[in-house]
Amino acid sequence: MPxxxxxxxxxxxxxxxxxxxxxxxxxxxxxxFFALLGPNGAGKSTTLGxxxxxxxxxxxxxxxxxxxxxxxxxxxxxxxxxxxxxxxxNQFEKVQDIxxxxxxxxxxxxxxxxxxxxxxxxxxxxxDKREQPARMLSGGMKRRLMIARALVHKPKLLIxxxxxxxxxxxxxxxxxxxxxxxxxxxxxxxxTTHYLEEAEELCxxxxxxxxxxxxxxxxxxxxxxxxxxxxxxxxxxxxLQTIPEIAGFDVSLDAGGQLxxxxxxxxxxSAFFNAITDHKFQVASVRTKSNRLEELFLSLVSSGQDLxxxxxxL
Amino acid sequence: xxxxxxxxxFSTIVVKEIRRFMRIWPQTLLPPAITMALYFVIFGNLIxxxxxxxxxxxxxxxxxxxxxxxxxxxxxxxNVVSSFFSLKFQKNIEEILVSPVPNWVVLLGYxxxxxxxxxxxxxxxxxxxxxxxxxxxxxVAITASVVMLTAVVFALGGFINAVFARSxxxxxxxxxxxxxxxxxxxxxxxxxxLLPEFWQGVSQINPILYMVNAFRYGILGVSDISxxxxxxxxxxxxxxxxxxxxxxxxxxxxxxx
Numbered sequence: 185m186p187x188x189x190x191x192x193x194x195x196x197x198x199x200x201x202x203x204x205x206x207x208x209x210x211x212x213x214x215x216x217f218f219a220l221l222g223p224n225g226a227g228k229s230t231t232l233g234x235x236x237x238x239x240x241x242x243x244x245x246x247x248x249x250x251x252x253x254x255x256x257x258x259x260x261x262x263x264x265x266x267x268x269x270x271x272x273x274n275q276f277e278k279v280q281d282i283x284x285x286x287x288x289x290x291x292x293x294x295x296x297x298x299x300x301x302x303x304x305x306x307x308x309x310x311x312d313k314r315e316q317p318a319r320m321l322s323g324g325m326k327r328r329l330m331i332a333r334a335l336v337h338k339p340k341l342l343i344x345x346x347x348x349x350x351x352x353x354x355x356x357x358x359x360x361x362x363x364x365x366x367x368x369x370x371x372x373x374x375x376t377t378h379y380l381e382e383a384e385e386l387c388x389x390x391x392x393x394x395x396x397x398x399x400x401x402x403x404x405x406x407x408x409x410x411x412x413x414x415x416x417x418x419x420x421x422x423x424l425q426t427i428p429e430i431a432g433f434d435v436s437l438d439a440g441g442q443l444x445x446x447x448x449x450x451x452x453x454s455a456f457f458n459a460i461t462d463h464k465f466q467v468a469s470v471r472t473k474s475n476r477l478e479e480l481f482l483s484l485v486s487s488g489q490d491l492x493x494x495x496x497x498l
Numbered sequence: 499x500x501x502x503x504x505x506x507x508f509s510t511i512v513v514k515e516i517r518r519f520m521r522i523w524p525q526t527l528l529p530p531a532i533t534m535a536l537y538f539v540i541f542g543n544l545i546x547x548x549x550x551x552x553x554x555x556x557x558x559x560x561x562x563x564x565x566x567x568x569x570x571x572x573x574x575x576x577n578v579v580s581s582f583f584s585l586k587f588q589k590n591i592e593e594i595l596v597s598p599v600p601n602w603v604v605l606l607g608y609x610x611x612x613x614x615x616x617x618x619x620x621x622x623x624x625x626x627x628x629x630x631x632x633x634x635x636x637x638v639a640i641t642a643s644v645v646m647l648t649a650v651v652f653a654l655g656g657f658i659n660a661v662f663a664r665s666x667x668x669x670x671x672x673x674x675x676x677x678x679x680x681x682x683x684x685x686x687x688x689x690x691x692l693l694p695e696f697w698q699g700v701s702q703i704n705p706i707l708y709m710v711n712a713f714r715y716g717i718l719g720v721s722d723i724s725x726x727x728x729x730x731x732x733x734x735x736x737x738x739x740x741x742x743x744x745x746x747x748x749x750x751x752x753x754x755x
Contacts, residue, residue, distance in 0.1 A: 258600070288506055
């Protein structure tokens, strides 16, 4: 069974000489929910742009469900649905016309596309807006319209480039449910996002890219297991004025007087609570300082080092 | 893609293009109608009555074919250049680039959109001209084929302009500094037989002269140039411009970089 996406030794140098990708290789299994993460300018959009035929590659090989972009472009494109980072539909067109036109580009007649269009307009909460020009939609609705447009020809691989950017949390969660359902129904999904919580929540496998190079390409579970340190923030009663000395633990106080505890992978919460029994404060609440994936991500992209290398920083 | 799918993709682009220029008809269909009506009134009626005859025809009768052709040229060009450049500018082009529509179908779709607008405006101007002259068509086949092929030539020209354009200024440079002068000097308002011999020779390197004269021949039966040469020139122009346009699309010039 071919991979949903197979990228081998992909490089891209722009006309201005900027090298955006350098020997990128990765593979996404069929049915996967895959995250491609990286800081701004890391090469995520360039990679996805090449896969989507929006950009020419300089070197390398890209296969979509076994179809080589160089030799079987039409077949490869038929398998793909793309949700770009920026709104790119004609804002003067009606919502339903945008979807029907897109289906037409895939050789699907308007009458044949209409049932699918209806389904996605309803599922994504756009049905009532179908007769309106797209410019009348809110930011969140525009994002959903782009998702509907990418699905209208029933692609096997859906590429989402920051689909929930600028979307409120309630809507984001409803989009997560929608995407999970699509994935469970068999569509492979590749996601880039700045919300690392989103990637952790949705994706089973992950690649981290920085400065045009893949730093990690593994399962989410395996990546998170590499987290060697986590910081917990504790609200204490009374609020502490000075940093307490707690044997075996690195602690500090934040600006609000909350206690921050750096716990190594080998340390347990029970050991910490045992260590503070003689102190004159109580812990009212505990939360992690940041998302687990966020900590890993920041460590990786700031060091530019492989997690498995000798100089790992976690 | 199968032939049926390609036809659906092609008609999708054409319908979208027609819907676009119909939606903004006050910008696309109305201005040429007003401009040409003014030409008919001022040059045809007011000034034309004092000019007398040109090549054996009333001045109004003489300029009508040229003015119809001028509106076809301008509109087929400007439809494609503005539509395709807007497509690039607003990134709508990504909708097409990610889809499996072959490049030649994209090109044909946009060119057809330009041709339809050129012919629509030409038809409106023709209807307007009936208020000023009794238009008789000498040869329907030549008239129809010349106007159609000319619209194709300039739709392709507009496409190439749009590919290279980087700003809205770039899409008005060619119409303003190339198309308009060539059209005015292309025998719309006069017969080149009025010019000194040297300038007659210079005029013959102007492709629009051939199109205007071939069209005038179709309507009036008179022309300053050979009709065969006109068809040959138009056919060669289409072949060259189509090849260049397709090459630009295939290479992704100004689109995929």
